[in-house]
Amino acid sequence: MIATSFALEINLLIFNEQNTTLTHTTKEESLYFLHFGYLLDLLVAAVTGIAMLGFVVFVPVYYAKEAQFIRVELCDVEFKEKFGYMYEDMNTRRMGASVFAYPTLVMIRSLLLAVSIVYADKWPYFQFCLVNFSSIAMIIMVGNGDYFKLPAEKGWDLFAEFVILIINYHLVILNDVLLEPIARQQVGLSLIIFSGLLIVSMIGLMFWSSIKIVYRFYELRRLLHEAEDARDRVSRIDAYRRKAIDKYNKE
């Protein structure tokens, strides 16, 4: 969404492509509100653009150059506490620094999709090919490597990519192959079923993740209580033993 909004803003700035029908601002109002709005809009878009492109350029270049160094650092506890968010759920033990290829490809794919949506709306087959090849690239990458700590994650990711491919083929058919209205409705129904399948599974997994967060929190609390109890018991046993030793010494 961010990438698409950014691409639309660039479209407006560079190509000045817009369908302005009426202006409802007077000259006095436009001096403040209009210019302030545009300035803020440009500023936010620029910051977002730099962050997105920085992520795409910085992550692969940095981690590819420093892969050997990072491979050691990734397991470091202090480094993990500071920068671990990037690879918390990734299998760094098996894949090393190459796990960063996954978020980078995901980001590049989102950017390409956004750019194609905004700039290539006159060439639908180009868009279909782009979506198709980016999905296939993701499937090859995820299928060949162990990027996730949990093996089930790989399966879910591949499942999502396959469903995206199926939906893409539906869209190809809906483009200009199929013109009969009833057949289009039927393909639309099939499209809804496959989309629903993906959405239900993804939302189900999201709920599962949320339940896991709550469960982990309570599990952590229970373990802390147990540790405190154990510490109390040990100190009580120590005190009893000390008392027994003192009693023995006195006798």
Place this chain on the structure above:
Amino acid sequence: MGGSIKDIFKRIRKIQILCHMVILGISLPGNASLFYSYLLRLASFDVIPMDYAFGRIFRWEFVEAKNLNFELAGYSSYHFIPNMGSVFLLYVVLPLVLAVLAGLYYSENEDVKKVYDKTK
């Protein structure tokens, strides 16, 4: 715990890719259009309708959407802020939260340090 939150964002990203595929230059049949118009509301994270607030704060020139698919997907303008909707609030709230956390982190006051340790 951070990993689990990341999981949620990963799923949302997949749904967003799915939703954006229907903005490709095709005309959808009626049933699919209706379905996706509801779905896009879910995926765009637009929990607070910001159109009224943006209309009061900024005076944009009235610009039509790029095409019908974009209108359906909620990209009713060419400008970044109106298209972002309530996600734009993150740009305002996030620096404030970061500033508060940085203040807590670098503070020398014992009470403040206690508060920071509790929030950790």
